[in-house]
Amino acid sequence: MTTSHAASLVALAAATEPAATRSPAFLMVTAVVAIAVLLVLIMKVKLHAFYSLVIVSLLTAVVAGIPTADLVSTLTSGFGNTLATVALLVGFGAVLGRIVEVSGGAQVLADTLLSRFGEKRAPLALSVASLFYGFPIFLDAAFVVMLPIIYTVARRLGGSLMLYALPAAGAFLMMHALVPPHPGPVAASGIxxxxxxxxxxxxxxxxxxxxxxxxxxxxLVLARRVGFVAVPDLLGKAGGDEDQPRPSFGIVLLVLLLPLLLIFGATASNTAVTNYGADEDNPLLVVLQVLGATPVALLIASVLAMLLLVVRPNRGKVGSRVEELVDDAVAPVCSIILITGAGGMFGRVLTETGIGGVIAEGLNDAGLPLILAGFIIAIALRVAQGSATVAGTTAAGLLAPAVAADPSLSQLQLACIVVAVVAGAITFSHVNDSGFWLVGRFLGLDTATTFKTWSVVGTAIGFTAFGLVWLLYLVVS
Incomplete structure (x- = not known):
């Protein structure tokens, strides 16, 4: 996610005034009932999640009092803004992942990981790899690119997919939630x-x-509790091209590391402009920022994968093979993209009601310690509107006046407060979070199982990180 996109999310989150003159109590009841109805439609009625989200979003907007003239634009902007971020990331990531799998690259990486860590430590190997891969890349894109490797390991070793996928997802969650250059921590730090x-x-x-x-x-404990989960065929059928030689480990690593390098370049460029006064119109810095935008970086990496992993091994005689690979990768994820967009629509409706702002402002006035207030405010905003980035940046904005009024705070204490805020923003992922649907559907999970795994891990990460950073805050105070 780019800095400009993070800024747009901050602007969106700032609109916390209720859409109509509904009381705070009425808005809270409306939000709770809307979530309950949504869960009933999906889990009991078995209505497709896409239709359920759109229908409940529309009804919630009407009941909450969003003006008729703004009704359709609110729904479509929530849907469109989410897709603007997710669709390109998921699309390019799925193509890159599919090419790596079909070329035998996923098998090469899986063999290397297993030879270094051993089969018994395969979940740890995938989780450690996800830590490194998730450092600069937005969670959605990094998770999709890693999926073929996770699928390959799961098929080879047997057992439930969750034993390998959930530890990797936990690593991505931690990096995305807490560590710059991800947009939430960066924006909260600036505010x-x-x-x-x-x-x-x-x-x-x-x-x-x-x-x-x-x-x-x-x-690992949760993965064992949910029982066996089969590897889905969302990125195409398992296996690679039998008559094509496997690529070398170095080539596969180059293809996967290229987007990381490009994104790091953009981060360095932004840092040079923001912190060191570099000329923002410097041609080199501009090029680094363009090439390092996550969608562009993944586009370049996927094209390079086509050339090195498909065209080059076949000496250019590929016919329509590249087109087939793209179709195989993109077609199965269209449903996921639509569900993710609809989740963004529901989150936008809840944001427009102003319920998150009402709760957060009440907490901000409660006289709690700054670090605790920031954590709780972020949780309230996360539950109300879904986006971790919006929750973290908005909570930081609400906390900023109190922080500014205390000149005794050191930079170390400020850093602890930032981490506490973004830790709260990753908790309690549920049906208004687009990531909830994206990860759950890519792993082939039903809604209840997604709650029992993805939501629990994210919440545990948030509370544990807060507990540790509060201890550190007390030590340095």
Whole structure:
């Protein structure tokens, strides 16, 4: 996700005034009933999640008093804004992942990981790999690109897909929630005036033990509890081209690391402009920012994968093979993209009601310690509107006046407060979170199982990270 997109989310989140003159109590009841109806439609009536989300979003908007003139635009903007972020990331990521799998690259990476860690430590190997891969890349894109490797390991070793996928998802969650250059921590750091470099240090100091305890160990416990989950064929049928030689480990690694390098370049460019006064019109910095935008980086990587993993091994004699691979990768994920967009629509409707702002402002006036207030406000906003980035940035904005009024706060304390805020923003993922639907559908999970796994791991990561960073805050105060 780009800095400009994060800024647009902040602007969206700032609109916390209710859409109509409904009382706070009425809005809260409306939100609770809407979520309950949505769960009944999906879990009991078995209505498709896409239709359920759209219908409930429309009804909630009407009941909450969103003006008729703004009704359709509210629904479509929530849907469109989410797709603007997710569709390209998922599409390019799915193509890249499918090419890596079909070329035999996923098997090469799986063999390498298993030879280094051993088959018994395969979940740990995938989780550690996800930590590194998730450092600069937005969660949705990184998870989709890693899926073929996770699928390949699960098929080879047998057992439930969740034993391998949930620890990887836990690693991605921790990195996305706590560590810059992800948009939530970066935006919260800027709003509260914290040093981003120090936030990285604190986030890793707190996040790594949090990942191991909750993102890895707890994920394994939950994966075993839910029972067997088969590997779906969402990225095409299993297996690669039999008559094509496997690529080398170096080529596969180049294809997968290229987007990381490009995104790191964009991050360095933004840092040079923001923190060191570099000329934002410098041609080199502009090029780095364009190439390092996550959709562009994934586009370049997927095209390179076509050339190195499909065209080159076949000496250019591929016919319509590349087109077939793209179709195989994109067609199965269209449903996921639509459900994800509808989840964004529902989140936007809840945001427009103003319920999140009402709750957050009440908490902000409650006189709690700053670090605790930021954590709780972020939780309230997360539950109300779904987006972790919006919850973290908005909570930071609400907390900013109190932080500014306390000149005794050190940079170390400010960094701890930022981490506490973004930790709260990752908790309680549910049906208004687009990531809830994206990850659940890619793993072939029903709604109840997604709650029992993805939501629990994310909430555990948030509370554990907060507990650790509060202890650190008390030590340095």
């Amino acid at each position: 509260l005036g914290a040093d981003v470099g120090l936030v990285v240090v604190i986030a890793l100091l707190v996040g790594l033990p949090t990942w191991y305890l909750m993102g890895y160990r707890l994920a």
